[in-house]
Amino acid sequence: MRHFNWGFLKKNRGEVSLSLSLKKLIFEVVLVAIASFLISTTIITERERRDYGIRDSDNVLKTLSSNIVSDMEKYTSMSRLIMIESRVIDFLRAEEPKVDIGMINDARYGIMDILNATEGVDSVMVFREDMIMVATNRFTYNYDYELMNTDSWSREIYEGRGSAVVSLNSCGIAEKADGRSVVTIGRAINDIDTQKRTGLLMMNISTAVFQNMLNSLGYNNICILGSDGTFLAGNSSYAEYFGEEFLGTKIVHHNIRLSGEDVLLSGCKVGELPIVILRVSPYGNEGIPFRMLYILLFLLVVFTALAIFVAIFIRENITDPIFELSGAMERNKRSGELKKIDVEVPYSEFNMLEGDYNSMIDHVNELFDELVEKEKTLQKAEMRVLQEQIKPHFLYNSIETIGFMALDAGAGNVHDALETLGSFYRNFLSKGDREIPLSREICIVKDYLSLQKLRYGDILEDEYDISEDTESFIVPKLILQPMVENCIYHGIRMKGEKGTIKITARLEDGELHLIVRDTGVGMDQEQIEKILTSKSNTYEQNSSSFGLWGTIERVRYYTGREDVVRIRSEIGEYTEVEFIIPDMMHVGA
Secondary structure: OOOOOOHHHOOOOOOOOHHHHHHHHHHHHHHHHHHHHHHHHHHHHHHHHHHHHHHHHHHHHHHHHHHHHHHHHHHHHHHHHHHOOHHHHHHHHOOHHHOOHHHHHHHHHHHHHHHOOOOOEEEEEEEEOOOOEEEOOHHHEEEOHHHHOOOHHHHHHHHOOOOOEEEEHHHHOEEEOOOOOEEEEEEEEEOOOOOOEEEEEEEEEEOHHHHHHHHHHOOOOEEEEEOOOOEEEEOHHHHHHOOHHHHOOOOEEEEEEEOOEEEEEEEEEOOOOOEEEEEEEEOOOOOOOHHHHHHHHHHHHHHHHHHHHHHHHHHHHHHHHHHHHHHHHHHHHHOOOOOOOOOOOOOHHHHHHHHHHHHHHHHHHHHHHHHHHHHHHHHHHHHHHHHHHHOHHHHHHHHHHHHHHHHHOOHHHHHHHHHHHHHHHHHHHHHHOOEEEHHHHHHHHHHHHHHHHHHHHHHEEEEEEEOHHHOOEEEEOOOOHHHHHHHHHHHHHHHOOOEEEEEEEEEEOOEEEEEEEEOOOOOOHHHHHHHHHOOHHHHOOOHHHHHHHHHHHHHHHHHOOOOOEEEEEEOOOEEEEEEEEOHHHEOOO
């Protein structure tokens, strides 16, 4: 017997609770929101601090660069005054024999008179074309006369064609005795009348100018370097961070670690001058957008409050009503009765759920009644099959036939006949099983036909075409024997001539096809339609047709399908009944 599956009515205790899932979800959402707030505030804070530091460094470096350029322009203007000073001109125009120490001193005094009006000029050197030199503050320098007698050091100045050319440390021909660096403004000197080149001027600017500038501006985190990395002024410890990336026209920013703290290193080249400014500044709190952070914090609090409110709303209006519905269903199950429930719920959706449950209960009760009715029909059909097979006339006929064999054939054939009868009833009873392997069902048919052949002699022949892969299929007991009996009594005997019964079993697309064919009188299409469409009321009173119809009903019930039987027949030729049993009934070889 196949049992109706009631498993869907059982509550799976291992399922995850919706209430706990919602609480977990809301907690995770709040946690994500807090984490997002912390990450966002950290990112915003660090970015704003960096952006503020970059903006501040940009302003400082631009301001300092502008001041340096302005001072250098002032010294450039002063160099023009020196070039047109009369005593300097006389020194440059004088023929070589006339240049004496007096003329050199006069030129020096003329230069000094101009320099007295300003500060920061460390020395001025004026060279004639014959390399006779006038220099102020001369004895504080060490000169490289060998280099001085070459053209390499002055080539860049001459290529400037009278414009100011700024370089470092006197173009290499002189260096301060104390090792300090200077910034040099070099110019080619042309005669104001003839425009003929008469010499060159180099003005060395003391680095104290830059240091005083930093002190006046209050910058103690700046280092001023030459474009070759030479330290000029400021904080000398920053000189180690100098690199070629600072020689471009744009301000460059880097993050560095200084004394265990993240700081911003900014640097740029001062215009066209061979001077680089580096600034190291810590990240302060000046750029932090506290107002924005307060707004974000407020929004986080509001979001958290809303999440808590939603959690309470869901619990009171969704999960609690679900628990009430579930409790009512559980109480209904414990009562052992399938009856409707009546629960007060807040929303129409839960009323729909309650209505669906009650509709399901009605449907289940209908299915249960139908199941009971089908079970009764099945039991009635099986009882009729049993009655047909164990009714006295069959047993009497079999014993009578064996008795005649005892008189005619002898004890040996009687023994075989009795053994066949015993085998038939042993397989027929099958220990009370309702389903048996197809191989045993075939044995029942063979024993049955063997007994019938004892009675009817040579008018019966049986053939079998059974595929090996079908023998292990489980089929309802006694679906073939009633068909074979129907073939004998309503097919072959009625035709009055020798007939053949053939049984075929094969697999097609995983389904078992059982075919019983006889060469009897056949049926017309009207008879076939009547057998396939009639219900039990039609055949319960008609014992002659009950075997075929009852077997069809049993197979339909067994498979749960209507389209499991096909009948093909031709009047006077044959009748063929085919059963199709789906692969879900196969237990495997």
